[in-house]
Amino acid sequence: MLAKKEVSSVEMTQTFLNRINQFNPSINAYVSLDEAKTLAQAKSADERITAGNTEPLTGIPFAQKDIFCAKGWRTSCGSKMLANFIAPYDAHVISQFDAAGAVNLGKTNMDEFAMGSSNETSHFGGVKNPWDFERVPGGSSGGSAAAVAARLCAAATGTDTGGSIRQPASLCGFTGLKPTYGLVSRYGMIAFASSLDQAGPMAKSAEDCAMMLNVMAGFDERDSTSLNRPKEDYTRGLENMQAAQPLKGLKIGLPKEYFADGLDVCVAKVVQDAIAEYRKLGAETVEISLPNTKLSIPVYYVLAPAEASSNLSRYDGVRYGHRAAEYNDLMDMYCKSRAEGFGAEVKRRILIGTYVLSAGYYDAYYLKAQKIRHLIADDFKQAFKKCDIIMGPTAPSTAFKAGEKADDPVAMYLQDVYTIATNLAGLPGMSIPAGFDKGLPVGLQLMGNYFDEARMLNVAHAYQQVTNWHTHMPQGIE
Amino acid sequence: MMEWEVVIGLETHTQLKTNTKIFSGASIKYGAEPNTQADEVSIALPGVLPVLNRKAVECAIKFGLAINAKIAPRSVFARKNYFYPDLPKGYQISQYELPVVGKGEVTIQVPAVGKNAAYEKIINITRAHLEEDAGKSVHGVVEGMSGIDLNRAGTPLLEIVTEPDMRSAAEAVAYAKKLHELVQWIDICDGNMQEGSFRCDVNVSVRPKGTDKLGTRREIKNLNSFKFMQQAIEYETRWQIETLEDGGTIHQATVLFNPDTGETRAMRSKEEANDYRYFPDPDLLPLEVTEADKARVKAEMPELPEVMKARFEEQYALSSYDASSLTTSRGMTNYFVNAVGKLLSHGIDILISPEIPSTEAYAAKLCANWIMGSVSAKLNAEEKTIADSPVNETHLAQLLKRIQDNTISNNAAKQVFEAMWAGETDVDAAIERLGLKQVSDSGAIESIIDEVLIANRAMVDEFKAGKEKAFNALVGQAMKASKGKANPAQVNELLKKKLAN
Numbered sequence: 001m002l003a004k005k006e007v008s009s010v011e012m013t014q015t016f017l018n019r020i021n022q023f024n025p026s027i028n029a030y031v032s033l034d035e036a037k038t039l040a041q042a043k044s045a046d047e048r049i050t051a052g053n054t055e056p057l058t059g060i061p062f063a064q065k066d067i068f069c070a071k072g073w074r075t076s077c078g079s080k081m082l083a084n085f086i087a088p089y090d091a092h093v094i095s096q097f098d099a100a101g102a103v104n105l106g107k108t109n110m111d112e113f114a115m116g117s118s119n120e121t122s123h124f125g126g127v128k129n130p131w132d133f134e135r136v137p138g139g140s141s142g143g144s145a146a147a148v149a150a151r152l153c154a155a156a157t158g159t160d161t162g163g164s165i166r167q168p169a170s171l172c173g174f175t176g177l178k179p180t181y182g183l184v185s186r187y188g189m190i191a192f193a194s195s196l197d198q199a200g201p202m203a204k205s206a207e208d209c210a211m212m213l214n215v216m217a218g219f220d221e222r223d224s225t226s227l228n229r230p231k232e233d234y235t236r237g238l239e240n241m242q243a244a245q246p247l248k249g250l251k252i253g254l255p256k257e258y259f260a261d262g263l264d265v266c267v268a269k270v271v272q273d274a275i276a277e278y279r280k281l282g283a284e285t286v287e288i289s290l291p292n293t294k295l296s297i298p299v300y301y302v303l304a305p306a307e308a309s310s311n312l313s314r315y316d317g318v319r320y321g322h323r324a325a326e327y328n329d330l331m332d333m334y335c336k337s338r339a340e341g342f343g344a345e346v347k348r349r350i351l352i353g354t355y356v357l358s359a360g361y362y363d364a365y366y367l368k369a370q371k372i373r374h375l376i377a378d379d380f381k382q383a384f385k386k387c388d389i390i391m392g393p394t395a396p397s398t399a400f401k402a403g404e405k406a407d408d409p410v411a412m413y414l415q416d417v418y419t420i421a422t423n424l425a426g427l428p429g430m431s432i433p434a435g436f437d438k439g440l441p442v443g444l445q446l447m448g449n450y451f452d453e454a455r456m457l458n459v460a461h462a463y464q465q466v467t468n469w470h471t472h473m474p475q476g477i478e
Numbered sequence: 479m480m481e482w483e484v485v486i487g488l489e490t491h492t493q494l495k496t497n498t499k500i501f502s503g504a505s506i507k508y509g510a511e512p513n514t515q516a517d518e519v520s521i522a523l524p525g526v527l528p529v530l531n532r533k534a535v536e537c538a539i540k541f542g543l544a545i546n547a548k549i550a551p552r553s554v555f556a557r558k559n560y561f562y563p564d565l566p567k568g569y570q571i572s573q574y575e576l577p578v579v580g581k582g583e584v585t586i587q588v589p590a591v592g593k594n595a596a597y598e599k600i601i602n603i604t605r606a607h608l609e610e611d612a613g614k615s616v617h618g619v620v621e622g623m624s625g626i627d628l629n630r631a632g633t634p635l636l637e638i639v640t641e642p643d644m645r646s647a648a649e650a651v652a653y654a655k656k657l658h659e660l661v662q663w664i665d666i667c668d669g670n671m672q673e674g675s676f677r678c679d680v681n682v683s684v685r686p687k688g689t690d691k692l693g694t695r696r697e698i699k700n701l702n703s704f705k706f707m708q709q710a711i712e713y714e715t716r717w718q719i720e721t722l723e724d725g726g727t728i729h730q731a732t733v734l735f736n737p738d739t740g741e742t743r744a745m746r747s748k749e750e751a752n753d754y755r756y757f758p759d760p761d762l763l764p765l766e767v768t769e770a771d772k773a774r775v776k777a778e779m780p781e782l783p784e785v786m787k788a789r790f791e792e793q794y795a796l797s798s799y800d801a802s803s804l805t806t807s808r809g810m811t812n813y814f815v816n817a818v819g820k821l822l823s824h825g826i827d828i829l830i831s832p833e834i835p836s837t838e839a840y841a842a843k844l845c846a847n848w849i850m851g852s853v854s855a856k857l858n859a860e861e862k863t864i865a866d867s868p869v870n871e872t873h874l875a876q877l878l879k880r881i882q883d884n885t886i887s888n889n890a891a892k893q894v895f896e897a898m899w900a901g902e903t904d905v906d907a908a909i910e911r912l913g914l915k916q917v918s919d920s921g922a923i924e925s926i927i928d929e930v931l932i933a934n935r936a937m938v939d940e941f942k943a944g945k946e947k948a949f950n951a952l953v954g955q956a957m958k959a960s961k962g963k964a965n966p967a968q969v970n971e972l973l974k975k976k977l978a979n
Binding site: 068069075077082085087088089091186187188189190191193194195221222223224225306307309310312313314316318319320330334354357358359362366 | 518521522523524525526527528529530557559561563566567568569626753755756757760761762763
């Protein structure tokens with residue numbers, strides 16, 4: 001549309017800005033907006049299009065999760081600690097979008113330091129689920145999720161440490177992909193749990209995700225865990241999904257542990273229907289087992305807080321970020337600044353992480369969790385000998401009401417029961433809209449082998465060719 | 479009274495000679511304005527990540543090869559967590575369970591002290607690991623506040639840890655000096671102790687002599703001179719022995735040495751020490767060192783001091799002591815090799831004997847004597863390194879050539895050397911000016927001898943009566959009569975001839 005000059009980037013951007021002005025005050029998806037900066041970017045995108053130097057994302061307005069440092073933008077990570085922090089440099093993801101000529105609409109709300117599954121831990125307040133304002137959008141990428149679902153952006157970025165792209169995608173009814181660990185550089189992405197964090201696209205369709213992943217993925221020497229592999233085109237093969245039974249020969253693994261107790265029966269029904277649709281597309285299904293699934297939450301809640309407790313030590317009030325107004329000495333300054341700057345969930349995880357790394361507890365918790373992490377990865381290795389792709393529910397339920405789980409951390413943690421294992425194994429995972437239960441979206445999760453994103457996107461695209469769940473829009477925000 | 483034994487181990491922080499920081503591209507040049515070398519990684523902005531500097535790894539490999547240590551094919555960076563304003567991330571990236579360099583050894587030469595002769599000893603190295611330095615707190619610049627300078631934060635360090643193998647301050651200092659020479663020799667550290675490029679922490683404990691159990695140790699932090707190290711260990715040892723003899727107990731502690739008072743004082747008790755909560759840094763992959771990496775670094779390594787010492791003993795027929803003294807630093811070695819080469823280039827004509835098996839050996843011994851004698855004495859007195867010697871290899875070789883060709887005596891040469899140290903550059907002109915030219919004309923020497931024989935009849939008679947010593951006295955008289963300029967060999971020869979008649 002942009003390349004054909006039917007509409008300019010400035011016009012398109014302005015349309016989104018108008019929608020943001022209209023709906024953001026109630027939805028609270030964005031925490032930072034800068035219309036002048038955004039429109040300037042749109043203007044230079046138009047110049048680029050005029051000059052004939054267009055790439056697929058040139059001129060498209062995106063929302064960026066507030067976990068990515070963007071030069072000149074406040075980058076708060078959902079925390080009071082960084083509520084005054086203006087990033088002096090661009091994250092790799094941001095500079096990739098900039099280089100592609102994309103437009104940054106603003107920074108989106110999120111759970112504080114990405115710790116949460118409902119966006120309720122944000123210093124800037126909760127985010128409304130566009131399908132039902134009484135409900136949460138999921139988290140931690142809740143602002144990006146609401147922005148995509150409410151059409152307050154063309155698409156958005158997110159990050160996923162234990163399900164933070166996929167669970168909100170499921171709860172808000174769109175397509176979200178967490179790539180293989182190391183595919184997208186973490187440089188400039190504020191760390192929560194370094195060995196699990198991974199950035200990915202959040203968009204209406206698999207096709208949009210593929211185009212975004214083309215821009216986001218790639219080796220970056222500034223991230224030592226970034227993988228140096230040849231550039232891939234993630235849109236390849238999408239066109240072949242039009243054929244009759246395009247997935248003939250594809251073996252879908254259905255882990256029995258993902259359809260056991262704890263899964264909402266209505267959600268299970270939607271997921272089973274989606275799988276039936278896949279059989280129609282030519283795929284066969286095979287039951288598999290991921291026996292250590294039940295251990296993934298306890299393992300995650302040892303490892304992620306351990307890393308977080310160390311990653312968040314830099315927020316000490318010395319160089320930037322929140323510093324208490326009054327203090328007696330250095331120790332008092334540290335204690336007050338951190339006590340004031342961090343919210344309850346962040347403090348809870350710092351405490352857990354500090355505990356599990358302490359002398360005398362390290363072996364029993366951290367080391368043991370690392371060993372189980374290998375077992376979980378091995379479960380998948382065995383599974384992928386029997387199938388090409390794994391499918392199941394993304395989240396155990398549809399969107400829950402705000403406040404419903406806020407005082408019960410463990411119930412909240414269980415939101416990620418189906419998504420965490422892929423983070424622990426470093427595998428790619430995806431959630432696609434598969435239908436509705438009582439008017440609320442339900443997501444189908446796809447899990448692939450390492451670097452199998454192109455196949456996953458094809459498989460998702462095939463489904464989106466024969467279903468229209470991903471095109472549904474919430475009522476009241478037309 | 480009980481005899482005590484001191485047990486000493488060292489931890490040395492060696493600043494590696496890289497251009498940039500260990501985990502970022504910021505410069506590590508010393509002396510820049512505060513925080514001008516603090517990039518986003520150095521100040522630990524949100525979202526930044528460390529990227530390992532391979533040059534620092536090469537330095538570690540070099541060190542491992544130099545001490546004949548096992549270099550880990552896979553080592554791991556770990557986070558050491560603690561809060562301090564000069565530690566921007568709230569953790570230091572170091573190596574904990576799996577260091578890059580494993581067990582090795584360093585041979586030290588402990589100099590003679592009083593009645594105790596010099597000796598060699600092997601000091602075992604436990605490990606050496608890579609880590610980043612912290613920044614600095616600056617006091618007194620900003621009124622009522624402490625400043626933080628993060629220029630040094632992230633500077634690459636190799637921490638070298640010994641076994642508790644040393645038994646005296648002298649051994650500890652000999653080890654520190656040897657290590658200091660070695661890291662400069664292999665060019666991984668500039669060795670500048672004033673700027674903090676080479677800092678030693680010394681663990682000291684005492685125990686009754688003859689027992690095996692280690693006493694409780696106290697760690698003397700951040701010693702940046704060998705003199706202070708000697709003083710600090712001596713004081714600390716005395717203090718610990720006195721404390722124990724007075725019925726007290728030693729508590730594990732970190733202590734600082736005060737050079738003004740010559741005393742050590744506890745900084746903080748280890749009992750309140752931090753739990754550092756070490757764990758592998760998830761931002762960095764395990765460090766892999768392949769055989770090919772080692773081979774490549776090895777190919778670039780200079781000949782090591784021990785190897786060079788053995789070669790000097792072989793090639794130049796030098797004693798072990800001479801060869802080891804000449805291989806203390808690359809500057810010393812270069813000076814020696816150049817001086818020998820230049821002296822030989824002047825053409826040397828000497829008689830070969832079992833003691834002097836070659837002209838090369840002759841030149842080497844002459845150069846060695848002078849470098850270890852006059853040159854070193856002057857350098858030490860003026861606290862100069864050999865690179866700053868006012869008498870360079872060329873001039874020294876010219877001077878030594880004049881000894882060899884009998885133009886001047888060895889003693890006269892010392893006067894010429896003094897003149898050259900003071901700035902003269904033309905050896906022959908200096909000899910001329912000082913009137914030190916040796917008399918080698920046999921006619922002139924003969925007439926001097928004749929006079930001496932006449933004036934010392936009594937000595938001549940004593941000699942003829944069988945008193946060999948009288949001969950030396952007559953030589954001395956003849957040398958004196960010539961004002962030291964007569965060629966002593968010729969005097970000997972002619973005197974022998976005359977007395978035989």
